[in-house]
Amino acid sequence: MIHFSINKAVFLQALNTTKRAISHKNAIPVLSTVKIEVSNEGITLTGSNGQISIENFISIQDENAGLLISSTGSILLEAGFFINVVSSLPDIVFDLKEIEQKQILLTSGKSEITLKGKETELYPRLQEVSTSNPLILETKILKDIINETAFAASTQESRPILTGVHLVLTENQTLKTVATDSHRMSQRKMQLEKAGDNFDVVIPSRSLREFTAVFSDEIETVEVFFSNNQLLFRSQNISFYTRLLEGTYPDTDRLIPKEFNTKVTFDTAHLRQAMERARLLSNATQNGTVKLEIQNGLVSAHVNSPEVGRVNEELDTLSVSGQDLMISFNPSYLIDALKAVGSEQVEISFISPIRPFTLVPNTNQEDFIQLITPVRTN
Amino acid sequence: MIHFSINKAVFLQALNTTKRAISHKNAIPVLSTVKIEVSNEGITLTGSNGQISIENFISIQDENAGLLISSTGSILLEAGFFINVVSSLPDIVFDLKEIEQKQILLTSGKSEITLKGKETELYPRLQEVSTSNPLILETKILKDIINETAFAASTQESRPILTGVHLVLTENQTLKTVATDSHRMSQRKMQLEKAGDNFDVVIPSRSLREFTAVFSDEIETVEVFFSNNQLLFRSQNISFYTRLLEGTYPDTDRLIPKEFNTKVTFDTAHLRQAMERARLLSNATQNGTVKLEIQNGLVSAHVNSPEVGRVNEELDTLSVSGQDLMISFNPSYLIDALKAVGSEQVEISFISPIRPFTLVPNTNQEDFIQLITPVRTN
Known part of the structure; x- marks a missing residue:
């Protein structure tokens, strides 16, 4: 029969982490509970949605936790409700005691709350993974x-x-x-x-x-x-x-082109803001695209929605080389790609209006490459 | 044909205020637009949902606005969309110009966005209120x-x-x-x-x-x-x-009791926290109530949910006088009442388990009174 006392904030943090694996509306009702297992070494909180499982351990040696274990055992408690109850406790520490079969008493300050739990035997066994050679x-x-x-x-x-x-x-x-979702791809390589x-x-x-x-x-x-x-x-x-x-x-390796006809270097933040403006109007067009026009060293973006209006914008560039080009694509893909890039500048390389174009941070040409497929218009 | 330039932040603030009256999903489609009227004195933005109407005026004399009016006129623009477009503009100022019939061109930095608008004749006339003797x-x-x-x-x-x-x-x-919603009432009196x-x-x-x-x-x-x-x-x-x-x-005057049998003064914040704990469990009970027990000068709160568990809590009080009492009520009503009270302490006065009880801030006994109806339980 479980009995321990602990710092409320430390326990809540572990509980909230575990909760990330717990879905309130799970088809398997027992998976909406958190499993609490108390051993002489500490407390293990377990949550699972069948896809992800999280185990969180609070050791008696964790000084912030101030964990005092009087008696060991295990129980299942409704996770969302239990978190709300623990959050509401008045004192900075609380005491949790199993008072009768699968019923716990939480004491904190002058507050006493009794909650009903369930047998841990009802909880599914999580898949075991052998922990050798990490x-x-x-x-x-x-x-x-x-x-x-x-x-x-x-x-x-x-x-x-x-x-x-x-x-x-x-x-x-x-x-x-x-x-990849077959419209865009992102690939990162590194040496460990x-x-x-x-x-x-x-x-x-x-x-x-x-x-x-x-x-x-x-x-x-x-x-x-x-x-x-x-x-x-x-x-x-x-x-x-x-x-x-x-x-x-x-x-996916075979998808990455090696030779290009046009290259443009952009300021990442500027290009992203321009694409966000373009997306406001492209969302109201039939194919949802923005048209990029590269001509005589100038790059501009265009959207024409017969219903709502138009965007025409000259884009700031840091360098433009190669052939002139007109290419249309979904600006959301480029916005997502630019969000993922950590560098201030980005190099975009094109082959033709119908071939995917690549995007690499200009700091790290080899290891991080993204691909976006254009949309054919007319 | 409208033409003006203005500080983006000032215009957006006025637009967002006006937007509070505009519902995206109005049954009358024209009410999803904002009306922009440009006179020689400034710009008036109008929004309405049929219940509330808001007019917001930006004067040419407002120095922060930096408003320059080249030409007057009026137009309707889709409010939500227009706000998103203005928010996305790159520069700290922008220029708005009607380029052809009910079509505007927004220019900011290198960005040019054209939007389609509508005739202001389509907009309903707001009710007039005579502005004398305010x-x-x-x-x-x-x-x-x-x-x-x-x-x-x-x-x-x-x-x-x-x-x-x-x-x-x-x-x-x-x-x-x-x-009042007939379960609780709040009344404030004051001398202007x-x-x-x-x-x-x-x-x-x-x-x-x-x-x-x-x-x-x-x-x-x-x-x-x-x-x-x-x-x-x-x-x-x-x-x-x-x-x-x-x-x-x-x-409602006749509802307010004048004589009481029991009075308790609480710390407002403590009582609210205790009621929030109680509500966690009372939500899982059939009648959704907490029971307050006043006995021999001690006050305690109790909830018993056969499904989920129990709360028992001794409440901190600053003074208790009068007869012992047991009374049940919906803790949400008391929580709402305590939120509305600005004072650190609150006085609650009871007649009997079946009569409404009153709540007054202890700083201001006369002018702010709330009433909560109890729930009869066996």
Whole structure:
């Protein structure tokens, strides 16, 4: 029968992290609960939506937590409701005690709240991932890679494999990360500092976005472990499991063009603002596109919506070279691409009005490349 | 044919204020537009949803606006879209010019955006309110009165008159403001500094809440004008019209009890937090109530939800007098009432478990009184 006392803020933070894996409206009702397991070493909070599972450990050695364990045990509590109740407690510490079978008493200040829980036997067993031989990655680098690629994954289930991000480690140190929804693609390559076993996996982009929310910047490194159909990101206190997508990821290397006819260097922020203006009107056109015109070293953007109005804008450029060109595309794709670029300037390279164009930060030509497919007009 | 240039930030602020009266999904399509009228004195922006109308004037004498008028005229533009376009403009000033019939060209930096507008003849005529003999009120006092009462108005259309706030001026200086949804009531009385003509009106509570958002704290006083079915709040640059509710407001004076059997003084913030805890569990009970128990000078709160759990809490009090009592009520009503109270302490006075109880700030016993009806439980 559980009995412990703890600092409210520390417990709430762990609870809120765990909650990110818990969906209020899960088809499996027990997955709307949080599992609390109290051992002599600390408390483990577990949440899962069947795709992602998060385990959060609070150690008795964590001085901020001030965790005092009087008795061990485990229980399931309705996650959203439990968080609201703990948030509302009046004191900076609280006491949680199982008073009768699967019923807990929270005491804080003069407030006493009794909540009904459930048997932990009802909770599904999470997939096990063997934790030997980890790949060790810097959290910041991993989050950067995710932010640079995951947005380009598909959000439609018509081709499920494209809703994932393809991560491939070759030669034990070359990591390639790529995502595409077949209209645009983003690919990041890098050499890892520490070698690891080669792998080739497709991770749901939604899981990766949750990863970036769960692992704060204070966590310097994460260990990565793989099983057949699961991946585990682990830090000192957090274990984050995600299922992997099954199937073969398309060969994206062959899509990247090598030779171009026109190159333009833009200021990233200026180009993004111009595309945001263009999008306001392109949203009201039939094909939703902006037309970029490169002529005699001048670049301009044009949208003509017969219903709403027109945009005509000369774009600031830092350099223009090669052939003149007119090309139409969805400005949202370019805006997303520019958001993902960390550099102040960006180089965009074109072949023809009907071939994909590439976008690279001008600081790092080789390792981060994005591709956007134009839209044929007339 | 309109032509002017203006500071973007000043224009946007006026546009956003006017936008508060404009509903994107109005049944009358022309009401989704903003009317722009340019005279030699300045620009008037008008928006309306049929209930509320807002006119916002930008004078050529406003130095921050830097308004230069080259040509006068008027046009209607789709409000939401126009705001997005103006927000996106690159420079800190922009130029707006009517280039052909009801088509405008916005120029800012290197960006040129053309938008289609409509004839102002399509716009409905707003009700006129004669602007003689104003009642002058301090904006801050009027906003305080609204915040103290409007929340208690009904949100249900079953008795339309109760969706309004009843404002009555008697003896030219005694202002009574009252709102009730028949479960709770809030009444504020005050003596005005400046006398005015007596009136008795019911203003939609939604209009009053918009008023508090539109009139910023920098506007020191507002003039109030009445017509048969409209009210106008006017400051130097803003005219805010609202329709009035028709019908007779119920006599609320007779509801306010004068004699009590039990009185308790609470710390406002502590009581509110305790009620918020209680509400978490009372939401899961059948009648949604918290039970307050006053016994031998001690006050405690109790909720028992057979499904979810229980709350038992001893409440901090500053004084308790009179008979013991048990009373049940919806904690949301008490939370709302406590939010409206500006004082640190609050006095709650009871007659019996079945009679409404009153709540007054302990700083100001006479002028601000709230009433909450209990719920009978076995």
